[in-house]
Amino acid sequence: MTDPEPERMQPGHWLLIGLITLLVVGVAAVTVLRRDQDPDVRAAGVTIAPTASSPASPVCVPEVAETGQSQREGLVSFGIVLTSDCPQATVAGLLNVVAIGADGTVLKGDQAEAGILLPAVLPGQRVGLGGMLLVGFDASVKSIRASFSDTQNMPVSAFSSWPAVHVTDIKHRGPDSSGHTQVTGVLVTEPNTAKLCNPRYFLLLRNTAGALIYGVETYKEKPFFDERLPTGIDWSKTEISVVMGVPGLSPVSPARVTCQ
Template sequence: MTDPEPKRLRSGHWLLIGIVALLVVGIFTVTRRDRDPDDKADGVTTAPTASAPAGPVCAPKVAETGQSIRQGLVNFGIVVTSDCPQAAVASQLDVVAIGTDGKELTGDQAKARIFLSAVLPGQRLGAGGKLLVDINASIKNIRVSVSNTQNVPADAFSSWPTVHVADIKHSGPDSSGHTQVTGTVVTDPSTAKPCDPTYYLLLRNGAGTLIYGAAATGSEPSFDERLPSGIDWAKAEISVAMGTPPLGTVNTQQLTCQ
């Protein structure tokens, strides 16, 4: 005759397994509730990010462009303005050279991308850079498109000082054909430090047409450039773009150097 005891043990084992499974599910559920993402742990704060705009995004407008070309090297300048009620942040300027036939010029560096961290309501801001095209290319103008702009309240930048560059000076050209250009940064309040500045040199001819642009970083604006002829130095300006270009969703504390 077969002993029935093992069968009873097996049934008991199944009962114990069921109880343990219920306990595990209960513990997991309590743990998930304790880790509800809407609950904040003591001492933990979340950095503010830009909220999704209620309406269409308001982006800066390209008000002016200009360029010069020498042996395939294109130096371009751009002026953007903003009539947005909020700050326009993280804007991407894509720049391409257009030939005299109306087509985009090609080459490994025939396109450039400039990131403007923030353009504030009513602000006028300059930018500039370089393109490299075929040495025999003829250029008609440059084309600039603006994308990826996000909008955040302008008061996020209330800690920023007013900044401009005064006393622009130049010397040269030297024996290599380079001209050095410098300027003095003026802030209001005077003790303020600009937030991660990039300096853009914009040069015009006697008619006021923008013919050259260049970029520099550092504590003070300083440029070493091979410049075209016909510059009216009375019309020279150095624009200051501030802010740390964000990656992905805008973190306003990081953007404003706080």
């Protein structure tokens, strides 16, 4: 006798076998994924391949080297000095400034905080800034606090066309009958024919003990200030700082920030 001929597989049988194969492969893939995500499995020595979105290097920002303020009728005038030891330029910076009350807490209010846009701070640069906060007549301000946000670094070579600049021959006159004092300075650039990239000027004042007590920005096209100033100023310690660059929030292009 001969064995009967084996039964031929019907098309439906082949489809069923294919579905079972796909199911087995899927279960295996899910098992591997869960092992990769399981902290206990990772701790046991399973190696996980690094992803393309690895953390970026931290942004280097200038240091807030000095702050000071004076208060008159609910208005706080503050001065800030920044210094930079960063190897690259810090650009598109936003310096957030808040007032600290006598109890050590941040004073609240829409105008009790301010933001100063810093287009660029170069390596080794020292920058003076100033502004105003409105805290209310009954508030007592102990200090101010400044911190950076929305900042990025950029190669200093992007600013190679910028001239060296400073303000000298600072003079004052007043106060006049309205209580305003005029402060002026002479802008010096190297080379002296250089055109500045969107300059802004900040006046910083100190008392006889050398502490910062005032800072303000002028909206003039040159170092000229016409303000109601606090008393007790040591005029020999007066300085006017120049900030250059086109303001903008991060990220920015080198051409925009450097006026190219």
